[in-house]
Amino acid sequence: EGFYLPGLEALDMGRALVQPDCLGSREYLRDGHNALVPASTASALVHSVLRLHKDADLHQRLADAGRATAANFDIAIERRRVHDLLDRIDALWA
16 A cells, blocks of 8 residues: 555554555654664564664654654544645646
């Protein structure tokens, strides 16, 4: 899927997220701010998971920031953004 909802859903659930880069998640993931975004290798993934396991403060900080990030993608906010875009569509295509 283009937006990669599973990552955003994990953030919304207050989970500390480890997720390799994917095009769809670039809209909301910030490495070290709201998630860990390692390289797409087994060793990098394991390293990130172990890092979270060992660092409770990092784990909590990422979980809190992730939940705040997910709140920006609330369905009511998204609906308003789509409607704003539709209101401006003629001007955007001119």
